Amino acid sequence: MTKQIILNAFEMTSAMHNSHGLWKHPKSKRHRGYKDLNYWIEMARLLERGKFDAVFFADVLGVYDTYKQSKEPSIHDGLQIPVNDGAFVIPTMASVTEHLSFAITVSTTYEQPFGNARRFSTLDHLTNGRIAWNVVTSYLPNAARNFGLKDMVKHDKRYEIADEFLEVSYKLWEESWEDGAIIEDVENGILVDSSKVHEINHTGEFFSVEGPHLSEPSPQRTPVIYQAGTSERGRDFSAKHAECVFVGGPTPERIKYYADDIRKRAVEHGRNPDHVKIICFLTVIVAETTEQAEAKYEEYNKLWSPDAAKSQFGGASGYDLSEYEKQDQDQPFEFKKTEHGHYKAASLTKDASKQLSIKEALGRLESIDRNTVFIGNPVEVADQIQHHFETSGVDGYNLNHLVTPSCLEDFIDLVIPILQERGIYKKEYKDGSLREKLFSHGRSVLPNDHPGRKFAPGRHLTHS
Known part of the structure; x- marks a missing residue:
C-alpha cells in the first residue's frame, strides 16, 4: 500500500499563532474567534471534512521577551498572546466530530505528573481515544519567572525532569489500574475491585507520587506521545518516548537526516522504528492560478x-x-x-x-520566507508536497495557515483532492482510536516495545 500523508492542523487557542501581523487581513477570523466555542466547532467540522488526522495545539507559558529584552514587540502584534488553555475546547470539538483527533501541548518543566495524568485520562475518555500529548520542556525565561524561578532550568536538565515525568505518567496510566477493575457488582455493592487498583509509590529525584491514579483506564490508557526536539538530547528523548516526532529543517535532506537519526536511536532503545512517525512543518499559499497565489503572497507580505x-x-x-x-x-x-x-x-x-x-x-x-512556503496553483503545490514527502522521509505534516480559516479552506478544497487522487492522502478515516488510526500494529494501547509498557497491567511492581 502506498504510504499516505498524516496531516495535522497546526493550531493554538490564541489571537495569533505563527502568522505574524496577519491578524490585519480582512479574512482573518482567529483574533476575534479564538475565544468563541462556535469558532472551534466550525474549525472541527472543517478539518474533519478535509480528513485531517488531528488538531495540534501549541502552547506557551510566558511572553517572548528576548528580542530587545522586552515583551513589547510580542504583545504589540499578538505573538501568541493573548492565549487560552487549549484543553478546554477539545471536548466541544470532539462532540461534533467522529474521527478528528487532538494533540495538546503540556510542559513537563512547570506541571506535576499526577494532575497532568488525570487531565489526559479525562480527555481520552471524553474523546473516546482521540487524544495525544505533545511533551515539551519549555524555554521562555518569562515562563520560568511565572512559575517562581529566577532563571530557566537548563536545557539538558529539563530533559532529565521530562524523563522522570514520563516514568511517573506511565506508572499512573499503565500500572495503577488493572483491566477489569470496574466490576459493577450490584449484589455485593462493589463498583471497583480494590485489589486491582494500586499505589505507584514513586520516589525519584524530581517527583514523589504515592497514587493511585484517580481515573480509571481510558481507551488508550497512555495518550499518543508527541514530542519536538532537534538537539542531541531532544532527539534521544524523542527516540525513547515519542510515537510522533515533530522535526524541523530548511531542506528535505536535513529533515531526512533528523528522521533517520531518530529512527536509528529508537532501535537502540529497543523500539520498532515503524512505531515512530516523523512530522514536520508545512506552509502553503495556494490559489486557482499561479498568478493568484503569487498575488496572495505579496498581499500577505504587506501585512507581515x-x-x-x-x-x-x-x-x-x-x-x-x-x-x-x-x-x-x-x-x-x-x-x-x-x-x-x-x-x-x-x-x-x-x-x-x-x-x-x-x-x-x-x-x-x-518577510514571509519563500524558502519555507509552497506557493502556486493546486497542481504545483501538490507536486511540491509530494516531492518533499518522498524526499524527506517524513510521515506527515503540521499544516501552518497564514490566514484562518481561509487558508485551510483553500487547502482542503484545492490541494487535498489532488493528493487523494494520487493515493498519498486518505479518502476515508480508519476506525478506532488515534493510535489505531496512525499505526498498523492494531492496538489502542501502547505497543509492547514502548518503554511505557513495562508498567502495563499484569506487570505490577513495587517502586521506590
Missing part, C-alpha cells in the same frame, strides 16, 4: 510583522536579534548553544543549505 517574527525567533533560540542588527551585517550568522530551544537557531545556521550572513539571516524574518 518583522518584529513579531524576530521576537519568536529570539524566544525560541535565545538570540537577541536587536544586538545582531547593530553588528557588521556581512559577518556570518553562526550557531551558538543557549539554554533555550535549538531548532530555530539551527534553521538559519548549521541546518541552512549555505552559510548565511547576519544580513541574510535577518532578511529571512523581514
Whole structure:
C-alpha cells in the first residue's frame, strides 16, 4: 500500500499563532474567534471534512521577551498572546466530530505528573481515544519567572525532569489500574475491585507520587506521545518516548537526516522504528492560478510583522536579534548553544543549505520566507508536497495557515483532492482510536516495545 500523508492542523487557542501581523487581513477570523466555542466547532467540522488526522495545539507559558529584552514587540502584534488553555475546547470539538483527533501541548518543566495524568485520562475518555500529548520542556525565561524561578532550568536538565515525568505518567496510566477493575457488582455493592487498583509509590529525584491514579483506564490508557526536539538530547528523548516526532529543517535532506537519526536511536532503545512517525512543518499559499497565489503572497507580505517574527525567533533560540542588527551585517550568522530551544537557531545556521550572513539571516524574518512556503496553483503545490514527502522521509505534516480559516479552506478544497487522487492522502478515516488510526500494529494501547509498557497491567511492581 502506498504510504499516505498524516496531516495535522497546526493550531493554538490564541489571537495569533505563527502568522505574524496577519491578524490585519480582512479574512482573518482567529483574533476575534479564538475565544468563541462556535469558532472551534466550525474549525472541527472543517478539518474533519478535509480528513485531517488531528488538531495540534501549541502552547506557551510566558511572553517572548528576548528580542530587545522586552515583551513589547510580542504583545504589540499578538505573538501568541493573548492565549487560552487549549484543553478546554477539545471536548466541544470532539462532540461534533467522529474521527478528528487532538494533540495538546503540556510542559513537563512547570506541571506535576499526577494532575497532568488525570487531565489526559479525562480527555481520552471524553474523546473516546482521540487524544495525544505533545511533551515539551519549555524555554521562555518569562515562563520560568511565572512559575517562581529566577532563571530557566537548563536545557539538558529539563530533559532529565521530562524523563522522570514520563516514568511517573506511565506508572499512573499503565500500572495503577488493572483491566477489569470496574466490576459493577450490584449484589455485593462493589463498583471497583480494590485489589486491582494500586499505589505507584514513586520516589525519584524530581517527583514523589504515592497514587493511585484517580481515573480509571481510558481507551488508550497512555495518550499518543508527541514530542519536538532537534538537539542531541531532544532527539534521544524523542527516540525513547515519542510515537510522533515533530522535526524541523530548511531542506528535505536535513529533515531526512533528523528522521533517520531518530529512527536509528529508537532501535537502540529497543523500539520498532515503524512505531515512530516523523512530522514536520508545512506552509502553503495556494490559489486557482499561479498568478493568484503569487498575488496572495505579496498581499500577505504587506501585512507581515518583522518584529513579531524576530521576537519568536529570539524566544525560541535565545538570540537577541536587536544586538545582531547593530553588528557588521556581512559577518556570518553562526550557531551558538543557549539554554533555550535549538531548532530555530539551527534553521538559519548549521541546518541552512549555505552559510548565511547576519544580513541574510535577518532578511529571512523581514518577510514571509519563500524558502519555507509552497506557493502556486493546486497542481504545483501538490507536486511540491509530494516531492518533499518522498524526499524527506517524513510521515506527515503540521499544516501552518497564514490566514484562518481561509487558508485551510483553500487547502482542503484545492490541494487535498489532488493528493487523494494520487493515493498519498486518505479518502476515508480508519476506525478506532488515534493510535489505531496512525499505526498498523492494531492496538489502542501502547505497543509492547514502548518503554511505557513495562508498567502495563499484569506487570505490577513495587517502586521506590
